[in-house]
Amino acid sequence: MIVTRFAPSPTGFLHLGHACAALTAFEAARAADGSFHLRIENIDLTRCRPDFEAAIFEDLRWLGLSWPVPVRRQSEHFADYRSALNGLDSLGLLYPCFCTRKEIAEEIARADFAPEAAELSPEGPLYPGICRTLTTEIRRARIARGDAYALRLDVAKALASLGRELIFDERGHGANGESGIQAARPEIFGDVVLARKEMPTSYHLAVVVDDALQGVTLVTRGEDLFPATHIQRLLQGLLDLPTPVYAHHRLILDRSGRKFSKRDRAPTLRNLRQSGATPEDVRVMIGL
Numbered sequence: 001m002i003v004t005r006f007a008p009s010p011t012g013f014l015h016l017g018h019a020c021a022a023l024t025a026f027e028a029a030r031a032a033d034g035s036f037h038l039r040i041e042n043i044d045l046t047r048c049r050p051d052f053e054a055a056i057f058e059d060l061r062w063l064g065l066s067w068p069v070p071v072r073r074q075s076e077h078f079a080d081y082r083s084a085l086n087g088l089d090s091l092g093l094l095y096p097c098f099c100t101r102k103e104i105a106e107e108i109a110r111a112d113f114a115p116e117a118a119e120l121s122p123e124g125p126l127y128p129g130i131c132r133t134l135t136t137e138i139r140r141a142r143i144a145r146g147d148a149y150a151l152r153l154d155v156a157k158a159l160a161s162l163g164r165e166l167i168f169d170e171r172g173h174g175a176n177g178e179s180g181i182q183a184a185r186p187e188i189f190g191d192v193v194l195a196r197k198e199m200p201t202s203y204h205l206a207v208v209v210d211d212a213l214q215g216v217t218l219v220t221r222g223e224d225l226f227p228a229t230h231i232q233r234l235l236q237g238l239l240d241l242p243t244p245v246y247a248h249h250r251l252i253l254d255r256s257g258r259k260f261s262k263r264d265r266a267p268t269l270r271n272l273r274q275s276g277a278t279p280e281d282v283r284v285m286i287g288l
């Protein structure tokens with residue numbers, strides 16, 4: 001059975017880009033007589049708000065969506081992410097990183113540092129690996145004295161431990177807009193952060209755990225998240241989780257050709273509704 005999901009973060013009101021993602025997932029499930037899930041991705045407790053969550057439910061119902069299975073709210077499942085993290089730790093694939101953003105930037109700015117440092121990952125500068133080689137004694141001492149740290153995945157070690165090529169099936173807009181079987185290249189992310197003190201799981205870890213626990217077989221989402229699939233595929237391999245099929249869809253662009261974002265005060269679904277638009281109008285606007 002096809003199982004899809006829409007996984008918004010309640011950090012603002014939904015806009016046309018969200019409507020596209022939600023309707024794409026909903027219609028894909030409906031067309032296959034499958035199941036559609038709604039997941040609230042609220043691991044960032046400082047930015048997510050219950051009133052935005054309530055607005056998500058209201059806007060989606062107005063659009064005509066329903067979700068038979070109870071909503072999964074990530075903030076209620078930190079234990080699941082912790083156990084995945086422990087699994088990776090027991091494989092020896094995590095290391096504590098004590099670097100501040102400033103220290104990372106300074107290290108990258110040093111001309112004589114490794115060339116990899118100048119490279120960009122899909123999430124910003126590639127971590128130059130400063131803490132990867134700290135000794136166990138130094139790690140223990142710094143943790144004991146209360147230094148703040150994040151847990152990073154040693155991606156090279158992780159790939160070596162798997163010892164096989166990882167692939168995923170892209171049915172939508174993948175690399176260069178092309179679909180087909182894709183070779184996963186998690187190394188483009190460098191050693192990603194999987195947890196911090198104030199955020200006990202990263203987006204990537206929570207997504208792969210949840211997609212597996214919810215039995216998601218088809219991930220539909222905007223093509224801006226296509227690169228994330230590379231690192232998420234690695235996490236699935238390490239945690240022995242099934243890999244869904246992916247179908248990334250085109251982004252809905254505003255009049256100036258930029259993608260809608262909460263920051264730009266893009267027209268929200270509630271603005272459109274208040275100005276008299278119908279759910280049908282929204283479907284036409286996003287080309288569905």
Ligand code: GLU
Nearest residue numbers: 007008009041207221225
């Ligand atoms: N929570 C993410 C967002 O709002 C979507 C995650 C996903 O679909 O994998 O952009």
